[in-house]
Amino acid sequence: MRTVEEHQAAVAGLLAPLPVEDVPLAAAAGRVLARDLTARVALPGFDNSAMDGYAARHAEVGAATAEAPVRLPVAADLPAGRTDVPPLLPGTVHRIMTGAPVPDGADVIVPVERTDAGTDVVTITSAPSAGTHLRHAGEDIRAGELAMPAGTALGAAQLGLAAAVGYDTVPVRRRPRVLVLSTGSELVEPGRPLRPGQIYESNSVLLAAAVTEAGGEARTLHFVPDDVEQFLATVRAELPDADLLVTSGGVSAGAYEVVKDAFAGLGTVEFGKVAMQPGGPQGAGTVDGVPVITLPGNPVSSFVSFEVFVRPALRRALGHASPDRLRTTARLTAPLRSPAGRRQFLRGRFDGEVVDQVGGPGSHLVAHLARANCLVVVPEDVTDLPAGAQVTVVLIEGALQ
Numbered sequence: 001m002r003t004v005e006e007h008q009a010a011v012a013g014l015l016a017p018l019p020v021e022d023v024p025l026a027a028a029a030g031r032v033l034a035r036d037l038t039a040r041v042a043l044p045g046f047d048n049s050a051m052d053g054y055a056a057r058h059a060e061v062g063a064a065t066a067e068a069p070v071r072l073p074v075a076a077d078l079p080a081g082r083t084d085v086p087p088l089l090p091g092t093v094h095r096i097m098t099g100a101p102v103p104d105g106a107d108v109i110v111p112v113e114r115t116d117a118g119t120d121v122v123t124i125t126s127a128p129s130a131g132t133h134l135r136h137a138g139e140d141i142r143a144g145e146l147a148m149p150a151g152t153a154l155g156a157a158q159l160g161l162a163a164a165v166g167y168d169t170v171p172v173r174r175r176p177r178v179l180v181l182s183t184g185s186e187l188v189e190p191g192r193p194l195r196p197g198q199i200y201e202s203n204s205v206l207l208a209a210a211v212t213e214a215g216g217e218a219r220t221l222h223f224v225p226d227d228v229e230q231f232l233a234t235v236r237a238e239l240p241d242a243d244l245l246v247t248s249g250g251v252s253a254g255a256y257e258v259v260k261d262a263f264a265g266l267g268t269v270e271f272g273k274v275a276m277q278p279g280g281p282q283g284a285g286t287v288d289g290v291p292v293i294t295l296p297g298n299p300v301s302s303f304v305s306f307e308v309f310v311r312p313a314l315r316r317a318l319g320h321a322s323p324d325r326l327r328t329t330a331r332l333t334a335p336l337r338s339p340a341g342r343r344q345f346l347r348g349r350f351d352g353e354v355v356d357q358v359g360g361p362g363s364h365l366v367a368h369l370a371r372a373n374c375l376v377v378v379p380e381d382v383t384d385l386p387a388g389a390q391v392t393v394v395l396i397e398g399a400l401q
C-alpha cells in the first residue's frame with residue numbers, strides 16, 4: 001500500500017509545468033505569474049499630495065493659529081494630472097489636490113479644512129508639522145525593484161499592482177485542459193426521472209468545479225456506463241487535446257471496474273491502494289502519453305482525492321508558489337476515532353478556533369461534505385482523540401482562505 005506522499009509524488013510527476021503565455025490584465029484574475037515582474041515605474045512616481053489643500057513652506061505657515069492666522073497669496077492651482085508644476089516661491093502657496101505633484105520648495109500640505117479655502121489669497125488658521133501629507137516618490141516601490149515574484153497568484157490587489165507599475169499584460173502559465181469522465185451504469189443525468197437502483201450523477205460537476213477552482217480548464221465528457229468499449233471510445237476521442245484525464249469510479253475490487261479493466265493493458269496506469277480514507281483505491285499513469293488520474297467513485301472519495309492529489313499537481317503545473325491549501329490547527333469539540341494505518345480526512349466545520357466533525361467517515365455522505373468547510377486530518381498512527389485535542393485542519397472553503 002502506498003503512502004499519501006508516495007502517491008502525491010507519483011501524480012505530481014505526471015504533470016510538467018505548462019507553457020507560458022502573455023495575457024491582458026483584465027483576463028488574468030486567478031492566473032499565476034510565470035516570471036518575476038519588476039516595477040517599470042516607481043510608486044509613487046513623484047512626490048505628491050495626500051490631501052486637498054495648499055502646498056506651503058512650513059517655516060512660513062507653521063505658527064498659524066485661529067487668533068493669529070497666516071494670509072498668503074495663492075500663486076498656482078495644481079489639480080491632479082498637472083504636468084507643468086511651477087516651483088513654490090517664498091511668501092506664496094499653491095492650491096493643490098490629492099495626487100498632484102508637490103512643487104519644489106514646498107515641505108508641507110495644509111489641508112483645506114485648516115483654511116478659508118481662498119483661491120487668490122488663503123487664510124491659514126493652523127498647519128501640520130513639516131513633511132505632513134506629502135507622499136514620497138518610490139516609498140512604496142522603486143523602479144526596477146521586484147514587484148511580484150514568479151508564482152504569485154494574481155488576485156485583485158496583485159493585478160492592481162501590475163497595472164500601477166506599467167504592465168498591460170502579464171506572463172502566466174496556460175491553464176491545464178482537464179478532461180473529466182465519470183463512470184457507472186447506475187448513473188442518471190440530474191433532472192431526469194430515476195428508476196429504482198439508479199442515482200443522479202454528481203461527480204462530473206463536482207470534479208469540473210474543482211478543476212476550475214484549481215485554475216484548470218475543465219471539459220466534462222458525458223458519463224459512461226460500466227462498459228469498457230464505450231469508456232475507451234469516449235476517452236480516445238478526446239485524449240489527444242488534453243493535458244490530463246481525471247476519471248471517477250470503476251477502480252475498486254468489484255466485478256465491473258470499467259476504468260481498471262479498460263486501462264489494464266494500455267499505457268502506464270498503475271492501480272493500487274493508498275493508506276488514506278476516503279480515497280483508498282487510486283490509479284495514476286499515462287495513456288497515449290497523456291497523464292491520467294483515476295479517482296474512486298464515492299463522491300466524498302472523489303472530492304478528497306482531488307484535494308489531496310489532483311489539486312496540488314495542477315497548481316504545481318501552473319507554477320503556484322503555494323500548491324497546498326491553507327492549513328491550521330483546531331481543537332476538537334468532540335472525541336473521534338480513526339482506523340489505524342490510514343490517514344483520515346474527515347469533514348469538519350471550523351470556526352477559527354474549534355472544529356466540529358460533520359457527519360461520519362462514510363465516503364457517500366455528500367450532504368455532509370457540502371456543509372463542511374475543512375478536512376480534519378488524523379494521522380495514520382492516531383486511533384483515538386479526546387474532545388479538546390489539537391488536530392490539523394485543511395481549509396476547503398474559498399471564504400476562509
Ligand SMILES: Nc1nc2c(c(=O)[nH]1)N[C@H]1C(S)=C(S)[C@@H](COP(=O)(O)OP(=O)(O)OC[C@H]3O[C@@H](n4cnc5c(N)ncnc54)[C@H](O)[C@@H]3O)O[C@H]1N2
Pocket residue numbers: 182183184186187199200201202203204248249250251252253254257278279280281295296297298299301363
Ligand atoms: N470489496 C471491496 N469493495 C470496495 C473496496 C474494497 O477495497 N474492497 N473499496 C471501497 C472504497 S474505499 C471505495 S472508495 C469504492 C471505490 O469504488 P469505485 O472507484 O470502483 O467506484 P464505483 O464502484 O463505481 O462507485 C462507488 C460508489 O460511488 C457511487 N458513484 C460512482 N460514481 C458516481 C458519480 N459519478 N456520481 C455519484 N455517485 C457515484 C456509486 O454509485 C457507488 O455507490 O469501492 C469500495 N468497495
Ligand code: MOO
Pocket residue numbers: 276277278279280281296298300301302362363
Ligand atoms: O476510499 Mo473509499 O474512498 O474509503 O470510500
Ligand SMILES: [Mg+2]
Pocket residue numbers: 249250251252253254256257
Ligand atoms: Mg467499483
